[in-house]
Amino acid sequence: MKARLLGAAALLAGDSKADRVVPPSGFTARLTVFTSAAMAFLAVFALALSLATGRLADRWSDQLARSSTVRISAPEDQMPIQEAAVLEVLRTTPGVADARLMSRAEQAALLEPWFGPDLPIETLPIPSLVEVIESEAGFDPDGLRLRLAAEAPGAVLDDHTRWRRPLVEAAGRLRAFGLIAIGLIALSTAAMITLAANAALAANARVIGVLRLVGAQDSYIARAFVRRFTNRTLSGATVGTVAGLIAIMFLPAADEQGGFLTGLGFQGWHWLWPLAIPPLAAITAFWATRLAAIRTLRGLT
Amino acid sequence: MVIELSQAAYGYDGGELLAELDLHIPPGSFHFLTGPSGSGKTTFLKLCYMELLPKRGSARILGRDVREMTRDDVAFTRRRIGVVHQNCEFLDHLPLAENLSLPLSVAGRDTAEAAADLEELLSWVGLEARRNALPPELSGGERQRAALARAVVTSPEVILADEPTGNIDWDMAQRLLRLLIELNRMGKAVVIATHDMNLIRAAKAHVPARVLRLRGGRLQLAGADL
CATH class of the missing domain: 3.30.70 (Alpha-Beta Plaits)
Incomplete structure (x- = not known):
């Protein structure tokens, strides 16, 4: 476990030599950062929706049980x-x-x-x-x-209170939709990063050929791409998450009169949940790029 | 033997370009591979550095059967082979010095420790003043010498050169040949694919080189006319 953590830290810290073997690609880099930021922003809202509807369902269920x-x-x-x-x-x-x-x-x-x-x-x-x-x-x-x-x-x-039962069911389904939305955002992020990684790999076919010629292992070549996409996604997702949290903070405060819509936000320790989005996005990027790179490299001699 | 081919064959699109290749290249030997354009010289070298696998027969490179090698094995074995292409490929965004140390980086060796060796290598190929130049800024001759320097930076056991003098003038070709002969005297096996007969004659004046000829897809030992 410790070795894995050290490996992950080394990956994020970067290896300047290995990083430099892949030429910088401005457009792909900006696209990856922007898309991961947008996805993280949406994920914050999907999470807020899911948690808010969860609270609503719990509250209504609670009242249903003893009212x-x-x-x-x-x-x-x-x-x-x-x-x-x-x-x-x-x-x-x-x-x-x-x-x-x-x-x-x-x-x-x-x-x-x-x-x-x-x-x-x-x-x-x-x-x-x-x-x-x-x-x-x-x-x-x-x-x-x-x-x-x-x-x-x-x-x-x-x-x-029996009229609340369909509302509880609706709130439960809304919570499920929120979770599904988060899952779709994760899959879309993975798909986008796979496409970007494939484009980067194809654009750098000559670089990969040179690296193979001088004895680079697939893992070395893949690492250069994986580190780059993981870091880009992490930075983009961090920006998107912070933007999403700021947007959520500017929503009207939750109160009894406002009802559900004004309660669409995070409460208490739930504010910590969005902090998981950037590392999860980075993990998604890591695996998406790694799989794309290994698959592409296996097709080369 | 550094390279052993036994009844090896290779072809493209169902055809057979090379067949019945039998060759043993011992350490420290010097071989020329000649033949007309399209005779399969480059394909032959690709079999030697495992970019291609023989369709039939067997190939052992540095003592290992190529068919039993994993992708990592191929990478590790390539670190013991220096390859110089006619169209020398570099990482165009990196300065020459970093390109030359690339084989050390991919092998996980500390390039800072090897800095002195690298300077010596740059000096050996006469490119010490060009260490910070990007590959597209180099002339044809400089690229060939840089490719040779990169090929030998890990002190490989065999050097494969594919038309190394194809794009350079005769003076530069002779200079490159001297470098290759020097490497051979250091104990490296050298295989040069070329159709430049003058280069072969010039080499034979200094080293006991064997000349192999590819004709009709078969490998022949060239006669005394060379």
């Missing part, structure tokens, strides 16, 4: 009986992991965004709320509604 409630409306004297009946029904319902009667203070907190903190909740005929937490399997909402209607006529199952 069912049973609302009990009954005359004040009937309320304790109905509350007890509802809790008993929920306790014996398969798929219900937990059921808890919400306190008056919790209900006041829920209403506070609409009516303010000074709402005299004790004087109002506000229905009782039972928070229901589903198990992994979930419960049958229709069956529960029927049982509640029989045992506690004033109780209504408010299954208001």
Whole structure:
């Protein structure tokens, strides 16, 4: 492992003698740097999209798992009986992991965004709320509604979060598309570098002929090309990644009111993820160039 | 033997250009290979430095069967063979001194350590003042001498020269020949493909050179007319 790391370090550090055997090629070099920068820029956004939709899917999934409630409306004297009946029904319902009667203070907190903190909740005929937490399997909402209607006529199952399920699925798919986009960007980078490397190898056929004549091994010749393309890709991808991160930083900040679009960015340690893009691009360039070079050199005598 | 061909044959596009080649080249020998244009002199030399493999028969270069060599083996063996082409190919973007040290670089040798030897080599071929010139700036004669210097920088055991005097005047040809004879006296085997009879006669005045002739795809020992 240590030898491999030293080899990689030597590759990036460069060998001035070996580097110089291949003549500089301005256009191919600029093309490689520009394309890898553009790909890295796109990869930053694809990563941001994937992470943001991942967060969204997780948040919605989380809420879906524990946001069912049973609302009990009954005359004040009937309320304790109905509350007890509802809790008993929920306790014996398969798929219900937990059921808890919400306190008056919790209900006041829920209403506070609409009516303010000074709402005299004790004087109002506000229905009782039972928070229901589903198990992994979930419960049958229709069956529960029927049982509640029989045992506690004033109780209504408010299954208001079930609409989130298709949204969670959509967010999950969006996350998958983000990952696919990153994969396609990596493949496009590899394809582009393979084409550029092949062009460079073809343009330097005479140089390769001279090197073979004086006893250069394929690995020596390949290394000169591999190092060059790897370094170009690394520098281009670094520029593209930095540009992408700056662009992401200038996106509006994530907040509850803004919703999904303003949350399209990195949060916390997720800012570290894009730092993996330049080295991954360099690894892609390394293998793409190496394979192209070895394949081309094997065709020569 | 540095080069051993046994019933070796080679041809292009299904045809047969060279056939029944039997040749043993011992260390320290001096051979001329002659024949009309298109007789296969360059192809013969390519068989000797493994750019081509015989279609039939066998070839052993520096003791190794060419068919058993890997690509790396070929590279390692070529480091022990100096090749001078008629159209000397260099890396045009590198100064002459770096071109001459190229065989050392590819062999992983420290060119800084060999700097003194390189200076001596440049001086030997009379190009010390041209060390920083780019190859396209060199004259035909300078290129031939530079090619010879590059061919011998690793102190190879055999030197193969393909029409080394083809593009230069007689004075320069004689100068190059003297260098090759000097190398031969240092123990290197030398094989020169040429159709320049004057060059062969000039060489035979100084070294016991064997002259081989390619005719009809076969190798013959030339007679006393040379």
